[in-house]
Amino acid sequence: MQTGIKSVDTLITKYGILVSPGADEFQRRVRLTGGDERANNLPFCMYQKVAHAPLSKCFNVHHFYLPSHKGKLASFLFDEKGNLIEQVYYQRVARWVKVCRKLEQLVTRAKQDVQLAA
Template sequence: MNASNFLSANVSLNNSYSMRSNTRAACVANAAFIGNAPLDKLETGIKSIDHLVQRYSINFNIDEGQLADNAFQKSLVLYGQDQRLDYFNLPPCMYMLIAAASAEEKFIVHRFYLPYKNGVRFATYLLNEEGEIIESVSYQRNVKYLQAFKIIRKQIALANQINESIAA
């Protein structure tokens, strides 16, 4: 058995795992096999957010061609000192970070919305080019929404660690 046969057998075997597991640990383990696959199962404690994640999935890709754009989440790429900063209504902490960065630095702004609350903002995450969370802001003050915000932030960080370990 050569390397290509071994890899093809393992890739087909690993892709047969379902992302529909009941536990977050199993979901993260499955994501390790898939790499940059979107997360489509999450238990945040709020059923409506869980349904949104299941319906739209959370897209962890930071490639410009695969950014998320749906009712639940929107992603956009900004560069340091970008002229478009004034039009995106970013939180002041994110605005100052991007405005102070050099023009070569790439940032991904990942926003989550609650469509069942007339599209009110839920959270905004600022990621660097490597996919690490630099800044995060939650717009909801309810304890359950803050807990869901932290769970999503943890999943983004875990996906970044998994992608780094796969790349290494």
């Protein structure tokens, strides 16, 4: 899938999209439970969802970064079923927002592919 930004396309080709917890230069995926203290580092809207959830509830947080700009690109919060709960786009320029939306599609599709394979 072409995002429209060559540097992001190169990062996707190089690292792929994580479907399990892990990290690299381009992305980080973390599994959290309700009330987890690591939620303090999340955007406020995501923090509220995780911090006030029961301990039995699990979440996946997927962050994307731009290594060349040393900044955040987007963050996505999913529930244990893979449903998107919250998303935050750190870039406000229209072409970068389109890239974030395409990343959201890729993360959602990657999660669905793993469920189908299981």
